Amino acid sequence: xxxxxxxxxxxxxxxLKTLLxxxxxxxxxxxxxxxxxxxxxxxxxxxxxxxxxxxxxxxxGDLQNLLDDVPRVPAAVMVDRCGAALVYALMNAGAMGVxxxxxxxxxxxxxxxxxxxxxHYIPADIVDPELTRELTARRTQDGAKLRLKVRHHPTLSPxxxxxxxxxxxxxxxxxxxxxxxxxxxxxxxxxxxxxxxxGATNRAxxxxxxxxxxxxxxxxxxxxxxxxxxVVSGQPGIIPLRRSRKRYPSxxxxxxxxxxxxxxxxxxx
Numbered sequence: 001x002x003x004x005x006x007x008x009x010x011x012x013x014x015x016l017k018t019l020l021x022x023x024x025x026x027x028x029x030x031x032x033x034x035x036x037x038x039x040x041x042x043x044x045x046x047x048x049x050x051x052x053x054x055x056x057x058x059x060x061g062d063l064q065n066l067l068d069d070v071p072r073v074p075a076a077v078m079v080d081r082c083g084a085a086l087v088y089a090l091m092n093a094g095a096m097g098v099x100x101x102x103x104x105x106x107x108x109x110x111x112x113x114x115x116x117x118x119x120h121y122i123p124a125d126i127v128d129p130e131l132t133r134e135l136t137a138r139r140t141q142d143g144a145k146l147r148l149k150v151r152h153h154p155t156l157s158p159x160x161x162x163x164x165x166x167x168x169x170x171x172x173x174x175x176x177x178x179x180x181x182x183x184x185x186x187x188x189x190x191x192x193x194x195x196x197x198x199g200a201t202n203r204a205x206x207x208x209x210x211x212x213x214x215x216x217x218x219x220x221x222x223x224x225x226x227x228x229x230x231v232v233s234g235q236p237g238i239i240p241l242r243r244s245r246k247r248y249p250s251x252x253x254x255x256x257x258x259x260x261x262x263x264x265x266x267x268x269x
Contacts, residue, residue: 001027002045006038006066007053016051016078019105023113035062042070049116050075052095060093067094076115087126097121156194156210163190168207 001024007013013031020027030047032038042050047070052063054077067075076097077090087098097115099108100123111121156164159180166176173191177184191203200206 001049002030002047003027004030004032004038004041004047004050005053006032006035006050008033008055009053012053016053019108020051020112022109023116035066038066039069042066042073046070047073049073051112052077054079054090060089063090063095064093074115074118076112076121082123082126084126087122091120091122098123156197160190160194163187164194164206164210167191167203168211 003020003024005013005016005020007016010031010033017029017031020029030041030045032041038050041047050066050070050073052058052075063075063077067073071094074096075094076099077095078099078101079086079090080101082098082100090098096118097111097120099111099121101108103111114121162180163176166179171179173184173187176187180187191206195201195206198206198209200209
């Protein structure tokens with residue numbers, strides 16, 4: 001897949017390239033800093049998509065000339081401000097999507113995906129400003145409720161937080177000690193305190209609990225009648241995914257005489 005990115009700012013082009021790799025990991029990118037380079041790149045090799053980083057000094061007539069050279073190639077325009085007049089002008093010039101940069105990154109990705117497969121995208125407030133305001137207010141209200149439900153983990157000291165960030169990156173005790181300028185023994189003491197506060201038994205569990213992951217994604221492995229076990233801060237011990245149902249006989253049971261010996265052949269009659 002080939003994607004052409006048009007924009008005068010190299011840093012913003014790099015940001016768009018990083019974002020578009022979330023859609024197409026193996027895509028080949030061609031960057032153009034102005035319309036002349038963009039038209040030249042499109043003539044050399046027809047892209048699968050064109051993404052334009054719009055600036056106030058650009059003209060929609062130049063956009064139309066670029067898209068007239070490749071009439072069947074979908075184009076999306078990233079804009080800072082999107083008034084109705086600009087959106088309609090860009091769509092009339094041939095753009096299939098006008099995407100505000102202020103959108104959530106996930107929504108930007110979905111909008112670009114929609115344009116890539118041949119769909120159209122325009123900002124919701126251009127279609128119905130009143131509905132957009134209502135949805136924004138509702139989303140803000142839901143976000144406030146969600147923040148009230150956020151579970152707070154035990155407060156770690158600044159040094160312990162530094163160590164946890166290193167552990168999250170996969171650093172060993174020796175690497176952490178060298179990075180923070182402390183002894184390896186001090187790192188071990190801090191980790192022991194962190195494990196106790198988080199109720200973790202190892203480094204992986206500590207990272208999971210610290211990041212708020214815990215075992216919630218593994219609850220589907222439990223049987224229906226078993227209540228889910230919960231992590232209690234400061235309480236050591238591994239939480240099993242499911243309780244074993246099979247009971248192996250004890251050597252103290254009376255029926256152990258009938259158990260076969262490991263090397264004893266079974267009778268064929």
